Amino acid sequence: MIEFLLSLFTEKKCFGCRQPGHFFCPKCNFDLELYKPYCYVCKKYSENFIVHKDCQSHFPLHQVIVLTRYRNTGIKKLLRHGKYYNKYKWYQDIIPTHKDFFDTFITQNNSLLAPVPMHFLRRWKRWYNQSEKIAQNLSKFCEIPVNNKFLKRIRSTKQQSHLTQSERIHNLDNAFKLCEQWIDKNAIIYLVDDVVSTGSTIWEIGRYLQKNWYKNIRAVVLASD
Ligand SMILES: [Zn+2]
Ligand SMILES: [Zn+2]
Structure with a gap:
């Protein structure tokens, strides 16, 4: 709460270069290293971020579009803090700037943006789901509808990155x-996160959508390792 109140009075400063006026300034956006198309499973080149046919045998998604690397300090800070205290407006400083990137790889026809859902307790605590805000930003220029009700998280789960390999396996069951x-x-x-x-x-x-006969499941995310 204190952090939220402070944020109302603090000046906008770029997370990349500390210049005032933006949370992520045009220069840092221009310098941002964008991912070249690759297959999310084997990390090798693949046109349009399509998961190779062979790689799909043990991965249920057909395409995973990733904008940039999480290790970029500015992006890391922006994404880490953008989840809390109504700071979702920060996404407006990156998503529209990279409109061409998303337009190149996202297919419009018969598509749907499905934000990765948050359990209602966590949502209540945070006030919003950042994935929904990202999907809304993408939807503005991709002209693909967002459906927030398509999927629901019915169990509160621990964050995967905080668990050991063996704990991760069953953490997300059902x-x-x-x-x-x-x-x-x-x-x-398109799952959005x-x-x-x-x-x-x-x-x-x-995997769950596949079991429910969905044939074309993809993902679009802002950052990965
Ligand atoms: Zn900057
Ligand atoms: Zn592959």
């Missing part, structure tokens, strides 16, 4: 529920 069964099974479902680290969340949702 954590998600499909709430809108009527959506076309051939539609392209801020960061993908272990990939287990998108993997778990992807």
Whole structure:
């Protein structure tokens, strides 16, 4: 709360270079190293971030689009803090600037943006789900509808990155529920999230959607390792 009140009075400063006026300034956006298309599973080149056919045999998503690397200090700070205290407006300093990047790789036809859901208790604590805010920003220029009710997180889970390898395996079991069964099974479902680290969340949702006969599951995220 104190941090939120302070944020109302503090001056906007770029997380990259500390210049005032922006949270992520045009120069830092210009210098940002964008990912070249690659396959999320084997990390080798793949056109349009499509997961190779062979790699899809043990990964349920067809495409994982990643804007940039999480290790960029400015982005790391922006994403880490953007989750709290109504600071979601910060995303406006990066997403629209990279419109061309997203436009190149995102398919518009028969698509849907499905933010990775947050458990209602966590959402209540944080006031909003950052993935929904990112999806809304993307939707403005991609012209793809956002569906916040498509998926629900029915169990509060620990953050995957805080767990050991063995704890991770069952942490997300039965954590998600499909709430809108009527959506076309051939539609392209883009899961939207801020960061993908272990990939287990998108993997778990992807596998669950596959079991429910969805054929084209993809993801678009702002940063990865
Ligand atoms: Zn800057
Ligand atoms: Zn691959």
